[in-house]
Amino acid sequence: MTTDSAQKVILPGATIGILGGGQLGRMMAMAARSLGYRIQVLDPDPSCPARFVVDACFEAAWNDARAAADLARGCDVVTLEIEQISIAALEAAERHAPVRPGSKILAIIQDRILQKDWLAAHNLPLGNYRAVYDAAQLHAAVHDLGGRCFVKSAHGGYDGRSQEKLGSAEPANADDIQAAWRSLGERPVVVEQAIDLALEISVMVARSPRGEMKVYPPAVNHHEQQILVWSAIPANIPLATAKQTREIALAIAEDFQLEGLLAVEMFVAKDGRLLVNELAPRPHNSYHASERACATSQFEQAIRAVCNLPLGDVEAIEPAAIANLLGDVWLDANTETGPRFDRALAVPGVRLHLYEKHLPRSGRKMGHLSATGATAEEAVRLVMDAKSRL
Numbered sequence: 001m002t003t004d005s006a007q008k009v010i011l012p013g014a015t016i017g018i019l020g021g022g023q024l025g026r027m028m029a030m031a032a033r034s035l036g037y038r039i040q041v042l043d044p045d046p047s048c049p050a051r052f053v054v055d056a057c058f059e060a061a062w063n064d065a066r067a068a069a070d071l072a073r074g075c076d077v078v079t080l081e082i083e084q085i086s087i088a089a090l091e092a093a094e095r096h097a098p099v100r101p102g103s104k105i106l107a108i109i110q111d112r113i114l115q116k117d118w119l120a121a122h123n124l125p126l127g128n129y130r131a132v133y134d135a136a137q138l139h140a141a142v143h144d145l146g147g148r149c150f151v152k153s154a155h156g157g158y159d160g161r162s163q164e165k166l167g168s169a170e171p172a173n174a175d176d177i178q179a180a181w182r183s184l185g186e187r188p189v190v191v192e193q194a195i196d197l198a199l200e201i202s203v204m205v206a207r208s209p210r211g212e213m214k215v216y217p218p219a220v221n222h223h224e225q226q227i228l229v230w231s232a233i234p235a236n237i238p239l240a241t242a243k244q245t246r247e248i249a250l251a252i253a254e255d256f257q258l259e260g261l262l263a264v265e266m267f268v269a270k271d272g273r274l275l276v277n278e279l280a281p282r283p284h285n286s287y288h289a290s291e292r293a294c295a296t297s298q299f300e301q302a303i304r305a306v307c308n309l310p311l312g313d314v315e316a317i318e319p320a321a322i323a324n325l326l327g328d329v330w331l332d333a334n335t336e337t338g339p340r341f342d343r344a345l346a347v348p349g350v351r352l353h354l355y356e357k358h359l360p361r362s363g364r365k366m367g368h369l370s371a372t373g374a375t376a377e378e379a380v381r382l383v384m385d386a387k388s389r390l
Helices: 002-006 024-036 051-053 065-073 089-095 105-110 114-119 137-144 174-181 239-256 298-306 327-331 376-388
Strands: 017-021 038-043 056-059 077-080 128-130 147-154 163-166 189-193 197-207 212-215 219-224 227-233 260-269 276-280 322-326 351-354 365-372
Touching: 017 024, 017 065, 017 089, 024 038, 024 051, 024 298, 038 051, 038 065, 051 105, 056 065, 065 089, 077 105, 089 105, 105 114, 114 128, 114 189, 114 276, 128 137, 137 174, 147 376, 163 174, 197 239, 197 298, 212 239, 219 351, 227 376, 239 276, 260 298, 322 327, 322 376, 327 365, 365 376
Parallel strands: 017 038, 017 077, 038 056
Antiparallel strands: 128 189, 147 163, 147 189, 197 212, 197 219, 197 260, 219 227, 227 322, 260 276, 322 365, 351 365
């Protein structure tokens, strides 16, 4: 990148392109709108959540390089809300506008093997893992790691998809291992040793092209079946641990020369170790509560970062939490009335955020509830109470 492009500020009135029109793209677009920007998105779904709040929507697949280039031609900067964009599409867009984060970062993060190896090469704390390319290597890796493991496809998958858990009750046997290999398509995988967890946390870091960086307070996350159920800011962790999360996030952002946002998912092990799990170069489900908790939401910060504006204050003004609303809420509701949002909104301080997805499916994120509280734990109680009333 030239010095000129690193220093150029993209002021309100300009046009921002977003690769991906899901709920994250929608919420970024809404934040950009409030700042005075015009927005175009690319998404394969003609009725994607962002479509209803943007100036233009390019209907195209994630690997459509021509469509990505067409989007970029009409934009002053391009960003993304999903990692599944092909590298060829990112490179095509980069020929017409700055893409932040760019293809070099995405090429590493899209491949879990490359991502783990990059983190290890930069001396960042990781759990034990193995890169596996065939069935024999998988059997050996599971045995070497003690028989209790997570096996994850090197490419694709999120919210528990494209991964298998082995050895929950007792070490995995040969049949279990072979079944996992077949289930994941007999393609390269990462095998991660299971960790006795105290907490799952995440930390969001923003970095602008000029090199300014801001790190949000850590969020604490609760998953069921590898899907986030609730998240709260700030995580109730020791100050020394919070300081370490900040140092890790800053180191990763600086080493990547990040332009945009990066969520760093981490584990706090019962033995006190802090370990990096995975990276997401975009806004993150675990930081939806930043809209209520922090001076600057992650969505506004994403826009500030990619436009090279001064980054916003990330101080936690008050604790906040969110609870995800999956399609199951609609499927389990009374078919005549649907979910009783009126009952949920009767809980003091609770707000409703729906994504305008019209087809509920089991496990599909349709919206979330948010609340603030005197403590993060109180905020969690409020959103879970509201959710129980639906």
